[in-house]
Amino acid sequence: MEQSKSVANMEMTGAKKVIETLKQLGVDTVFGYPGGAILPIYDALYQSGIRHILTRHEQAAIHAAEGYAKSTGRVGTVIATSGPGATNLVTGIADAYMDSVPLVVITGQVASPFIGTDAFQEVDVIGITAPVTKYSFQARTPEELPSLLAEAYQIASTGRPGPVLIDIPKDIASTHCMYQTSLPATKRIKQAISEIDTDQMEAIRQTISQAKRPLLYIGGGIVSGNASEELLRFVKETGIPVCSTLMGLGAYPPDEPLFLGMLGMHGTYAANMAVYHCDLLLAFGVRFDDRVTGKLERFSPQSTKIHIDIDPSELSKIVPVDYSLVCDVKTALQALLLPSPTPDCEEWRMQVQQWAQEYPLAYDQDQEGALKPQFVIDLLSKITNGNAIVTTEVGQHQMWAAHFYRAKKPRTFLTSGGLGTMGFGFPAAIGAQIAKPESTVVCIAGDASFQMNIQELQTIAELDIPVKVFIINNRFLGMVRQWQEMFYENRLSESQIGGPDFVKVAEAFRVKGLRAETMADAELVIQEALAHPGPVVVDFLVEESENVFPMVPPGKANSELIMKGWGG
Amino acid sequence: MNEQTIQMMVVNHPATFLRILGVYSRRGIQIDRMSINRADQQHLSNVRITVQCDSSMIDHLSKQLAKQVDVISVFKCSTYDKNNV
Structure with missing residues (x-):
């Protein structure tokens, strides 16, 4: 009253x-x-x-x-x-x-x-x-x-x-x-429970301490839970190697020695071997997506599994786990750091680092030959030092971006992971640039994905939103073609897809348009695009037959990944 | 496959059952029996839904139901248990 x-x-x-x-x-x-x-x-x-x-x-x-x-x-x-x-x-x-x-x-x-x-x-x-x-x-x-x-x-x-x-x-x-005039109080809100069961936490700490081959499997929960700093401290103090889902990229610094990269269908050799052979899997802020697990019955078969997630309905949804906490990952990690368990896993660290050195992500860029899509993204990563905000569309270029764009910070690698929405990346870049006007924002696009929301060129032109769109143009629905080559006896049903002259299209919208067809072009054009104060569209005409590897074929275990080109 | 019953207290408004029944239909679970009774308090209703499914599915369904904003509480009670009471 x-x-x-x-x-x-x-x-x-x-x-x-x-x-x-x-x-x-x-x-x-x-x-x-x-x-x-x-x-x-x-x-x-x-x-x-x-x-x-x-x-x-x-x-x-x-x-x-x-x-x-x-x-x-x-x-x-x-x-x-x-x-x-x-x-x-x-x-x-x-x-x-x-x-x-x-x-x-x-x-x-x-x-x-x-x-x-x-x-x-x-x-x-x-x-x-x-x-x-x-x-x-x-x-x-x-x-x-x-x-x-x-x-x-x-x-x-x-x-x-x-x-x-x-x-x-x-x-x-x-x-x-x-x-x-005042803002009303809210009701009927379900608060997430972030009270940690101390007995459960002690059991988890004991289990980690006793592990010989522990592995962190981190995901989008680290990003949305703002838990990157705690994660980095936890890894430094425990020495446990880290692999990430697509949604977790940026949550852990990619240049840290214990980072094995992405796991799953297009994950690295080291991450997939590690998840298969580990004896303890620390699944933090993840949901055991099918692109991560491969054949479920053979997913991480020897490991004790600890799952921490804020959503109780995710626990044991896909993979039965031994220990679980319903908690935001930041709070859980803070509790785990008091004090950090110290597993004796030196041998395991050497093993995973050997895998990483033996089979790094790689591509062959011939000096005189056609431009490789991986080279373009690798170059962008080097030139920006992983400090830009990158959005992607969906398909082969998205996986190459996950491999070769080394996002240094959380919330700087924005991609459509769960739904896999072609047409996401370009408008998402617009939103990110509006939120972060001082940041360099680059949309790594495929030629087909870009055509799904190409009309937004008018938005960036009119509002002078300085987004850079890098089209990895292979004139194909590349991922569809890759599956047709591998699993449908090379019947390329409707996967060859035409596009307009993207430079002319950009210019018609009064947006700067550039094109690169060689290695030398690529470097110059990336520099020019990033230096331009307004929006830019760059058409990178890349090798059209390139496919994404490594690959865990559908229905196979993570350890059965294919490393090299198909049929060659 | 057993007969499994979930009892819930829900905030009842026109879209409540759109969401609750969606949890079942998405998993391809057919509803055998369902009752909704208004509780003493305004807008709250007691709901009982009986289906045929295995115990891991009923665990999954009850977690998904508990997550719904309009669901206040969820109890699993198999028909077998009820007959024994």
């Missing part, structure tokens, strides 16, 4: 209150695309002080919001209209759900009396997105809008992060209503 006296009331529309609440929640940037049912919100957004990034397709808006969220750890916000606006977001929502990206998605909806009547631009967006959202709300009254928004941001960003959708019918946004 005391409080309500001091709280001022003010009359405004629901839409105006949405924008006011966003500001109170600290939202300064949103990505979106206007349309009929969301008009009241866009009207309230006008000159509101919140920066709105207008993309050229709703899918790009949501991937940009993902890039913003992944590069900062903050919640990304996206706004779209009802019907097709909402359905165009679905791929991005699913992508964010799979990779645990915190997003709040605001969709317009037809006016309440028309919901369920097949009205113009009406879809049941709550129904369509339920399986791929952490939670969703449909506003029923204008009064509840502030509390729904506050809850949405809290749900999206706490526990295992994920996308939350708020559907706002047009009449709810247009209605005038009396609002309190």
Whole structure:
């Protein structure tokens, strides 16, 4: 009662209150695309002080919001209209759900009396997105809008992060209503349990101390849990070698001697041999994805497994584990460091380092020959010293980026891991650049992936967003072709894919376009692109038949990886 | 394959069962029996869902259900146990 006296009331529309609440929640940037049912919100957004990034397709808006969220750890916000606006977001929502990206998605909806009547631009967006959202709300009254928004941001960003959708019918946004000026308290939030069972922790410490061949298998949980520093200390103090999933790249410094690189289907020899032969697997912030495990029955067959994850439903979901903690990895590592267990594993360290030296990631770049895709990415990594923010599209170039771009810091290697969304990388780079205007942001793209959201050239041109797009152009859906060569008797069904003259396309959008066809070109062009203050598209015409190795073929164990080219 | 029952307390609103039933349908589990009863408190309901599946699947389902924002509590109770009470 005391409080309500001091709280001022003010009359405004629901839409105006949405924008006011966003500001109170600290939202300064949103990505979106206007349309009929969301008009009241866009009207309230006008000159509101919140920066709105207008993309050229709703899918790009949501991937940009993902890039913003992944590069900062903050919640990304996206706004779209009802019907097709909402359905165009679905791929991005699913992508964010799979990779645990915190997003709040605001969709317009037809006016309440028309919901369920097949009205113009009406879809049941709550129904369509339920399986791929952490939670969703449909506003029923204008009064509840502030509390729904506050809850949405809290749900999206706490526990295992994920996308939350708020559907706002047009009449709810247009209605005038009396609002309190203060931000409402949130309710019905499930907090993740971060209380550590000390007996369990002691058992884990004992198990680590006794291990002879321990291995850390780290993933996206280290990045989203901001646990990189603790991880580095833990490795320094225990001497346990580290391998990472695709989502964990950047969480551990790649130049540290105990880092074995990525494991799994296109993982390094050392990482895959280590995971197969270890006697203790420390699975921290990971989910035993099928691209990591290979044949499940033969995944890390000799190891005791310790799994730490914030999401209890991940524990023993795929692989039964011996010890588990439901906890954010940072808290768990802090507890494990008091004091660190010290396993006697010198022999094992020598063994894994020998594997790493014997079979490093490699490629053959002939001085006079065609440009190799790996060389381009390796060169980018060297020139930027791994300090740029890199986004990728999906396919062969993504795996080469994982191999040869040595991201030094967390939140600087942004890729679509779980859903594998072609079209993610370019808009994600836009979002990352908006969040980090001082950083160099490079999208490593494939020629086919880039064509999936190529219209965003207009966005970067108009807003002068200095993203650099490096197209690894092999004139193929390279990963599809690789599988056709290896597993479909070389029947290249629809995998040869044409593209435009990317330099001319860029220039038509008033974006600088460059091309490289040789080693010498590549170095000059990378330097020129990175030095240019505005956006650049670079078309690297690379060897078209190159394939990604090592490879653990589907249905095989991690130890059965293929090292060299197929059939050669 | 055994008859397995999960009992839950949920916040009941129009989209609650869209999410709860989605946990079952995604795993290809058919629902044999289901009851929903409004609890004394407003918006809360008691739910019982009975299916045929093995014990590892019911563990997985109950973890997935417990994770739902609208689910307040989850209890596994097999029909066998109930008959013994």
